[in-house]
Amino acid sequence: MNDLRNRGLSIGQIATRTGLNVSAIRFYEDQGLVSPFRTAGGTRQFARSDIRRLSFVMIAQGLGFSIAEIRDALARLPEKRTPTKADWARLSAEFRTVLDARILQMQALRERLDGCIGCGCLSLESCALYNPVDRAAQRGAGPRYLMGDVPLED
Structure with a gap:
């Protein structure tokens, strides 16, 4: 019997776990943000780590990052293993730098907004x-x- 950690999740299970619509997950797949595998029967299966990747996508989009920026960031994560806490920390540090610059820009705009x-x-x-x-x-x-x-x- 396969180890539970190595079994994939269906698109429906991923949708339930992330709160995303199936169509959104398919869109993110088309954009190269997740890469499900196919079973011998041809069923699309997602790695459990795709839950975290898709959650990252939702958060990053909410912060104003484009799909291209998110794709570039996710491409820097390891492909052959589940990303570790250190991998995510490195990625978040890169985003933190961009967010800090955006915050400064928004603060400057807020100060001049009345004009x-x-x-x-x-x-x-x-x-x-x-x-x-x-x-x-x-x-x-x-x-x-x-x-x-x-x-x-x-």
């Missing part, structure tokens, strides 16, 4: 973020960037 609400840019006389020296006014009145204009290069 940017509804901008887009509305040809304000001064906008340190998107419309310095009122460059958008050169293109006419209204929310120029929201109307499809591209910000002018410096």
Whole structure:
């Protein structure tokens, strides 16, 4: 009898354990984020470690990482064995660096937000973020960037 740890899980079992829809799991498979194997009977089976991989995908997407960024990160995990705590710690440290930079950027935006609400840019006389020296006014009145204009290069 096969050891329980070596038996795969069906897509339905993975869906139940992760809370993902079967269609989402198939999408993530198509994107190369998980790689199920086929049994002798042709049934798709997932490794138990795929539960953690899919959970990581959901968390990373919730933090704003793209599928490509997530795929690149998961590609750095070992393929021939279940990732260890050290493997996940290394991966999370890489993401932490990106998240720290995003947090700083968001904090800076939050501090300037009162001048940017509804901008887009509305040809304000001064906008340190998107419309310095009122460059958008050169293109006419209204929310120029929201109307499809591209910000002018410096």
